[in-house]
Amino acid sequence: ALWKFLKEQERRAQHVKATCQERFFPMVDLREWMHVPPRALLGAKDIIYDSANHLAFCPVYKAASTSWSITLLELGGYWRESLKKKNSLQLLLKQIFPRISNFAASSITSDCTRFMVVRHPFERLVSCYRDKFQDASKGYYYLHYGEKMVRRYRKFHDGLSQQQISLLEEQVRSKVKRGLPVVLPENPFATPLGPTFSEFVQYILDAHHDDEHWRTYEAHCSPCILPYDFILRFESLPEEGKLFLEYLNRTGDVRPRWDNPTQGxxxxxxxxxxxxxxxxxxxxxxxxxxxxxxxxxxxxxxxxxxxxxxxxxxxxxxxxxxxxxxxxx
Known part of the structure; x- marks a missing residue:
């Protein structure tokens, strides 16, 4: 099973390389810039570099990024109950793993195993919408993005002035800020509460709006600049994740936590x-x-x-x- 998995990973990596050469630009010869990495890679600021285990992981949001970030912390012996209680995951990652810099980028290109997890782009978008925006379940995302989506793309009654629309908007915002139930049947910002999926899609189709939760893999992980050794699929992650850990010879060091996405x-x-x-x-x-x-x-x-x-x-x-x-x- 491991041999078959490795052959498939090699095929996927070759396909990415060929597609980059055909559709975008030739893959950069890493030897040419090992000590002076290109600016494009420095833009991939979210790559997690584990220098101790020689691993580089590009966390694609809504594609098991949390599970694999915790796995990296476990591999390094950092994911302990005491740390979990004191720090958020993102804070832990920033404290333990270096941000991309000239030094880190040089190491990433030379002597480490690079991997990422991908899933169907449309399923990733739906997952993002359901988790962050549907019913304004996450106050932060409603206040920073969802409210704009509703105001820009929802159809309001023609008789409403801009001042009236702003007052209705503030009525919902104040409740969301305080975490209170929003039951305002006459308020168009609350019927439905939060952007619809159509409003969400219209927003991200606007080229000016960008966020790591719906950024393309190509923009977020720079696969045409930084070749990845392993490209795991979310759709078959339970099996592929175990085989990847077997390849690293670390199967017994972590607790698998990625649920089967096709259950139910x-x-x-x-x-x-x-x-x-x-x-x-x-x-x-x-x-x-x-x-x-x-x-x-x-x-x-x-x-x-x-x-x-x-x-x-x-x-x-x-x-x-x-x-x-x-x-x-």
Whole structure:
């Protein structure tokens, strides 16, 4: 099983390299800039570099980033109950692992194992929406993003002035800030509370809006600058994660904590139910925005085109990769 896993990882890495060379630009020869890393890599500021274990991990948010960040802390012996009580995960990571710098980037390119976890781009977006924005469940995200989404894309009654809209907005904001229930049936900011999935999508389609939770893999992890040795798939993470730890010879050092994402209702079916709220042109625009991710990591958007609310009904199994579709055709 390990040999087969390693061969598949080699194939995935070669596919990314070939896609970068074909669609973007040639892979940089690491030897040319080992001591002076390119500015593009320094922009990948979220890469976690574990110098003790010679590991570099690009945490893709909503793709098991929390689980693998904790795994890195465990491998280094840092994830103890005493630390968990005193510090947040992000604070621990900043304290223990160095930020990307000229020194760290040189090491990342030379002598460490680089890995990342990817998932279907559309399923990742739905996961982000459900976790951060649906029903304004996370006050921080509502106040920093969700409120703007509602104000910009929700249709308000024509008779409302801008001053009245601002007062209605503040009525909801004050309750969200204090963590109070928002029951305001006459307030358009509360019916529904938080942005709809369609409003969320319209917001991220605007090129001016960027956040690590919906940033493309290509922009967030710089795979065409920094070649990754292991590209794990969220859809098969329980198996692939164990094999990756077996390759590192660290299976007994950590407690597997990534849940099987396909237990119960499949994530693709859940995502499709949200895409049914979108007109087909929105789905096509989303695909264009994330096309680099689809191409680099061999995912297919086709099932989600059929999920759109104005698409012709067709039996689908959302979430398949392009390779899986080719095998079934």
């Amino acid at each position: 209702v499949k994530t693709g079916q859940v995502a499709c139910s949200y895409f049914k709220q979108l007109p087909l042109p929105y789905v096509h625009m989303l695909y264009e925005k994330y096309k680099s991710d689809f191409d680099l990591y061999e995912y297919s958007p086709d099932d989600y085109f059929r999920c759109a609310k104005d698409a012709k009904p067709l039996s689908t199994v959302p979430g398949r990769t392009r390779r899986e579709e080719k095998r079934s055709s």
